Amino acid sequence: MDPLLIFKALSNETRLQILDWLKEPEKHFPPQEGGDCRKIGVCVSHIQEKAGLSQSTVSQYLLTLQRAGLLEVYRYGQWTYYKRNEQKLKELAAFIQHDL
Amino acid sequence: MDPLLIFKALSNETRLQILDWLKEPEKHFPPQEGGDCRKIGVCVSHIQEKAGLSQSTVSQYLLTLQRAGLLEVYRYGQWTYYKRNEQKLKELAAFIQHDL
């Protein structure tokens, strides 16, 4: 739990949106062949299309969120799936409530 | 409540420290003549001395935290006192818990 790293990761409109979209992935992204987006996450290209930014930028954003611990990664074949790390988000809420 | 503005304000080690020091001001700052630091806040020069940064930098940091709604200001004569806005911090905790 590195609060500074987390707050930096949250200091960007698009990254906040990505976290929000991933709350209800089936509502914001098209169906995937690879597997249930609730379980394995959403692949980078779907997130990129939704964000309307370049592939490299979105890839960087996802890594930023992952390094902060807010997203989990699952790799299968040539795909990379990202989903929320609800555990970490709960820890963050607890930190803000008790320590900030 | 502007989450992006708040997260940007929290994306700095010194600003996080200032928020922490102001949780127990009498523990971290010398006594003030102007009034009880719990009630009116701590003056800029005390915070500056503790932070070990220039006066202009600390003044900017305090404004950043205030614009985000995390600090409250009280002006008396030539002094400016800052204290935590516990209400806003509670709102932030609730936001993270329910909306992030």
Place this chain on the structure above:
DNA sequence: TTGATCTATCGGGATATAAAGATATAATAA
């Protein structure tokens, strides 16, 4: 009024972040 003190603001150089295109890597398909 003059001088001292406290704080805010301005301007600037250094560093970090934003966001893109180009390229590399790795897996799949033909």
Place this chain on the structure above:
DNA sequence: TTATTATATCTTTATATCCCGATAGATCAA
């Protein structure tokens, strides 16, 4: 093997943030 697809990394330009010194306001003391 070669071509294609998905993602990551590299490089670069533009913008934002960090942090300072200098200066400006505002208040208080003499």
